[in-house]
Amino acid sequence: MKNSIAFFLFLFSVGLSAQTTISGTVRAPKDGSLPGANVYLKGTYDGTSSNVDGKFSFKTQKKGSYVLMVEFMGFEPFSKELELTGSNIHLDVELKEKFNRLDAVTITAGTFEAGDKKQANHLSSLDMITTAGAAGDVFGALQTLPGTTTNGESGRLFVKGGDSDESQTYIDGALVHTPYNSSAPNTATRGRFNPFMFKGTIFSTGGYSAEYGQALSSVLLLNTNDMPSQNQLDLSILSIGAEMAVTKMKGNSALTASLGYTNLAPYMQLVPKNYQWQKAPESCNGAVSIRRKTGKTGMLKIYSSFDNGSFILAQLDLDQNKMIDYALNNRNFFVNASWKANLGEKTTLSSAASFTSDFDKVAFDGKHWDKELNGFHLKQVVSREMTNKVTVRAGAEWFSHLSEQIWQTPVDSFSNRVNNNVIAAFTEAEMYTSGRFVARIGGRVEYSDYLRKFNMAPRITAAWKLNENSQFSAAYGWFYQNPSDDYLFYTRWLGYERANHYILSYQSSEKGRTLRAEIYYKDYQNLVKQLTDEFYLPESYNNNGNGFARGLDLYWRDKKTIKHGDYWISYSYLDTRRNYRNYPETAIPNFASTHNLAVVYKHWFGKLRSLAGVNYRYSSPRVYNDPNSNNFNSMQTMAYHTLDVSWSFLFKPHIIIYGAVTNLPGFKQEFGRRFSSQPDESGIYQSTAITPGSGRFFVLACFITFTKKGDQNQLDKIQ
Amino acid sequence: MRNVKERCFNEKETTTPINLKTTNMKTIHITLAMLFISFAAMSQKEQYYQAMGESLSQYATCKSMDDFQALGNKFSMIAKSTPDEWLPLYYHAHCYIIMSFMEPSDMNKKDALLDAAEISINKMLEITNKEADVYALQAMFYSGRLMVNPMERGQKFGMLASQAAGTAMGIDPSNPRARLIKLQNDIGTARFFGQDPKAFCDQAKELVATWDGFKPKSSLHPVWGKQQAVEITASCN
Numbered sequence: 001m002k003n004s005i006a007f008f009l010f011l012f013s014v015g016l017s018a019q020t021t022i023s024g025t026v027r028a029p030k031d032g033s034l035p036g037a038n039v040y041l042k043g044t045y046d047g048t049s050s051n052v053d054g055k056f057s058f059k060t061q062k063k064g065s066y067v068l069m070v071e072f073m074g075f076e077p078f079s080k081e082l083e084l085t086g087s088n089i090h091l092d093v094e095l096k097e098k099f100n101r102l103d104a105v106t107i108t109a110g111t112f113e114a115g116d117k118k119q120a121n122h123l124s125s126l127d128m129i130t131t132a133g134a135a136g137d138v139f140g141a142l143q144t145l146p147g148t149t150t151n152g153e154s155g156r157l158f159v160k161g162g163d164s165d166e167s168q169t170y171i172d173g174a175l176v177h178t179p180y181n182s183s184a185p186n187t188a189t190r191g192r193f194n195p196f197m198f199k200g201t202i203f204s205t206g207g208y209s210a211e212y213g214q215a216l217s218s219v220l221l222l223n224t225n226d227m228p229s230q231n232q233l234d235l236s237i238l239s240i241g242a243e244m245a246v247t248k249m250k251g252n253s254a255l256t257a258s259l260g261y262t263n264l265a266p267y268m269q270l271v272p273k274n275y276q277w278q279k280a281p282e283s284c285n286g287a288v289s290i291r292r293k294t295g296k297t298g299m300l301k302i303y304s305s306f307d308n309g310s311f312i313l314a315q316l317d318l319d320q321n322k323m324i325d326y327a328l329n330n331r332n333f334f335v336n337a338s339w340k341a342n343l344g345e346k347t348t349l350s351s352a353a354s355f356t357s358d359f360d361k362v363a364f365d366g367k368h369w370d371k372e373l374n375g376f377h378l379k380q381v382v383s384r385e386m387t388n389k390v391t392v393r394a395g396a397e398w399f400s401h402l403s404e405q406i407w408q409t410p411v412d413s414f415s416n417r418v419n420n421n422v423i424a425a426f427t428e429a430e431m432y433t434s435g436r437f438v439a440r441i442g443g444r445v446e447y448s449d450y451l452r453k454f455n456m457a458p459r460i461t462a463a464w465k466l467n468e469n470s471q472f473s474a475a476y477g478w479f480y481q482n483p484s485d486d487y488l489f490y491t492r493w494l495g496y497e498r499a500n501h502y503i504l505s506y507q508s509s510e511k512g513r514t515l516r517a518e519i520y521y522k523d524y525q526n527l528v529k530q531l532t533d534e535f536y537l538p539e540s541y542n543n544n545g546n547g548f549a550r551g552l553d554l555y556w557r558d559k560k561t562i563k564h565g566d567y568w569i570s571y572s573y574l575d576t577r578r579n580y581r582n583y584p585e586t587a588i589p590n591f592a593s594t595h596n597l598a599v600v601y602k603h604w605f606g607k608l609r610s611l612a613g614v615n616y617r618y619s620s621p622r623v624y625n626d627p628n629s630n631n632f633n634s635m636q637t638m639a640y641h642t643l644d645v646s647w648s649f650l651f652k653p654h655i656i657i658y659g660a661v662t663n664l665p666g667f668k669q670e671f672g673r674r675f676s677s678q679p680d681e682s683g684i685y686q687s688t689a690i691t692p693g694s695g696r697f698f699v700l701a702c703f704i705t706f707t708k709k710g711d712q713n714q715l716d717k718i719q
Numbered sequence: 720m721r722n723v724k725e726r727c728f729n730e731k732e733t734t735t736p737i738n739l740k741t742t743n744m745k746t747i748h749i750t751l752a753m754l755f756i757s758f759a760a761m762s763q764k765e766q767y768y769q770a771m772g773e774s775l776s777q778y779a780t781c782k783s784m785d786d787f788q789a790l791g792n793k794f795s796m797i798a799k800s801t802p803d804e805w806l807p808l809y810y811h812a813h814c815y816i817i818m819s820f821m822e823p824s825d826m827n828k829k830d831a832l833l834d835a836a837e838i839s840i841n842k843m844l845e846i847t848n849k850e851a852d853v854y855a856l857q858a859m860f861y862s863g864r865l866m867v868n869p870m871e872r873g874q875k876f877g878m879l880a881s882q883a884a885g886t887a888m889g890i891d892p893s894n895p896r897a898r899l900i901k902l903q904n905d906i907g908t909a910r911f912f913g914q915d916p917k918a919f920c921d922q923a924k925e926l927v928a929t930w931d932g933f934k935p936k937s938s939l940h941p942v943w944g945k946q947q948a949v950e951i952t953a954s955c956n
Contacts, residue, residue: 035785036785036788036789036792037792038792038795038796040792040796042799042800043799043800044766044800045766045767045769045770045796045797045800047792047793047796048789048792049788049789049792049793052785071792071795073831073832073835074831229878229879229882230882511824511826512826564870566870604870606911607913609911609912609913650912652912653908653912
């Protein structure tokens, strides 16, 4: 008995006394010794941290096989099996830097990203909203970025020497057929969508992924908000209308319904104006959006909107030398649905679909012009992470586009129709060799049943990180787009228009300051040319047009130097020529201006609880054609200047007051001249200047939010 | 924190149930054998208590980011060895949130520290059911995200922080850390709107007065925060 007790005591004491000391050093490849690393035996409570010199030492009473773990934030964990016998163990460990895609080099050629995830983003989603002068218009805010040209009489995006119809807009992956409101000829339009709907924006001004086709110049990718967080009621009262939105949560779903009404008539009574409105723009819109979490990772989003707008504008008819009424009624219905889910850890499925029905009813001078567009887009994408450095994406999509127009004059009537289905497939691989180099190689094929032609577009882009803060990025690709409906109405014997992009970009960002410089060359081929004035004859058209655009874009953002202040400066230089459409010769297109500058400044006044914004934009003179002159596109418009200011004031926790003035100093703005279609008796084409609707534009608004708690507000809308 | 250690050891004593007086040799033999077996069987739990107790006692001496890194490492190790306990995850996240507050300027590092805290918070939310302290810590985490860039993140993370604090209060309105974080949020909002934060002095005083009345569920459960509450009342005078 005594022996057995002695035996147990012996065992006990062995257990207590036989300690193993594990010591060593932890190093990082570049930084030398690594302090603060966690060193421990897996599955036990024995361990320590490395000290200032990277040294560690700890004792354990464990016996047998154990795994030693060495871990530190930002490094791959190290593990090694140790045999613990009581004799001391010494090890020197070198940790490898963890490959993290978020910290790794990113492809920036041509791309501006707005979102809240990363510090390196050029714009936050708030910037999209608070930029003075944009007045809550997504496309307006983007016009403060380099690579864009402001066309005041259009309001649309003109990117790197491209025409406005060379840009496409996608919401949650699905195409938006009619991103802009309908407007009268030579009057500025706005985007249809409320920028508060979006949590992130990617604006690519060239060299974009093989996922996106049917755009020669740029794509704008808008991602809508995820689940709202609570029930609320938002009221917005503006000097030009009102909106109400209700959000209701239930389990894994949320529903938001909104109703808005805009009428410019009272405003027009108050301010001096350049246009003669017989009926000021009036519109009524409603939207319903549903968010639903499906399964553990899935998210279903459905957004649908209906919009009905109309106006009557009196414009001078230069041929008859009298005012005629131009009446427009637009009805737009839009549905967008997307679903995204993870299939296992490595595979992501995304489906997107959109449907647009747009109807424009135009009447002027006893003529009627009805335009109807029904567009449908369906897309399925699979993305798979093959290794932590290689991701492969593949997808297929179908675009259906049915466009019809009916012309009616008192004596005549004719109609045209295009029904075009484009089927496309794409694949691309994104490969990192290290955190310093990434390449994305992909390709895309499309077939159009209207044109009865295939196209195949390779896309390649790569980025090298030079050091912690700066990187080079390059992109090359072929881009195709169907000719405009304006031509397809009369002929289907045309091929795709094409642009090749070459982009080289440098970016450096450090502690709240970003510098970006980009040079590019775009080679336009197979552009549609109209050879005769007989636009209704199929033989009037061919694909022999061509052109080029080249330029330099600079961007400087600084959130650091001025306390509570934040500014950016964009400058674009553009050199472009084209011979397309009805151009008699190669010429500078009328939408291009050589120099574009935007300076945007925002300041937060904490004591006043106010965010003030001011922005200045300049565009050098553009060209326009004077039919009285022998030289094509030889006339110059005035240079464009505007200075816009905005002020948002958080009056109460749930009430915000907002005011903005565009073109505060009242700079004279003129966008060229409009000419009569026929010369008068003396053989002269009469003309009149194209001007904006008013010299200045004011908005005053009040945003009120009601929640159960009462302190929610719509600050995110304007701050 | 100091009495945590004491309470911890008290509990250990109660887990050694032997009485030598009433036993003969055989029973001693059996008891010893059982003791040995129970030592092996109990040791995991006991070692957990010991490791947690020791780590918690270090809080009081933590001053620099390096100190909190070393402490955070301990909780990370304990969490990995005891995956079904939420408290090590709680303290791990807490250390990393404090480090993010202490980091002077590097915004990316602040976010990286909070990323590490977020992983622990999410794990905690998976394995716990309605713990006021978990949501109170989540509110503190969201405030950390906000502090990285108040101008751009103010709205989003201010809202998330106040919601998490609200959830914590909903679960246990008497939890002093839930009350503290709610109070800190309310004071921040009042300051922002130019209101006098002294309006909250009574609440702060009451919080301090009732702080010790709240009994944590175990010796390892969170007890921190009284000092911050005292500091709020100090600014009232």
